[in-house]
Amino acid sequence: MRSVVTFHYTLRDPSGQVLDTSSGTAPVTYLEGAGQIIDGLDEQLRGAAAGSKTRVTVLAAKAYGERDSAQVQRIKRAQLPVEGELHVGDQFQTDSDQFAPVVTIAGIDGDEVLLDANHPLAGVDLTFDVEILSVRAATEAELSHGHAHGSDGHACG
């Protein structure tokens, strides 16, 4: 049986810096095994009980993947659809689509730019402090849609 789990989390990198947290915002609700959260976290939260707190470390390979040097490319500055000055570390989307990949300026060399298309968290081992708020059985509709319908199971659409 697959569950729908609702949790709060704080995400830290290996140096302990907070990268993201749901604290102060809505908790996350997901259907187990549906790819709604990163695989390594989904796998390690299986069987966790409502009310429990746990620390989960997810290695980069099970999170946003290892860094791939082939994803770093040198292109002409003029090919970038970005106005104004560029700085190393600037990030922008490759398209106006909100799900378009994010690229990072890894270097600037004259009229050429090094673009890194790796996910900003590629190669980073992630530590999640998780508080499980609720666990319930997935509904038929959730199983057929392949996603959770919110913490109370209301239908989508």
Ligand SMILES: [Zn+2]
């Ligand atoms: Zn749905």
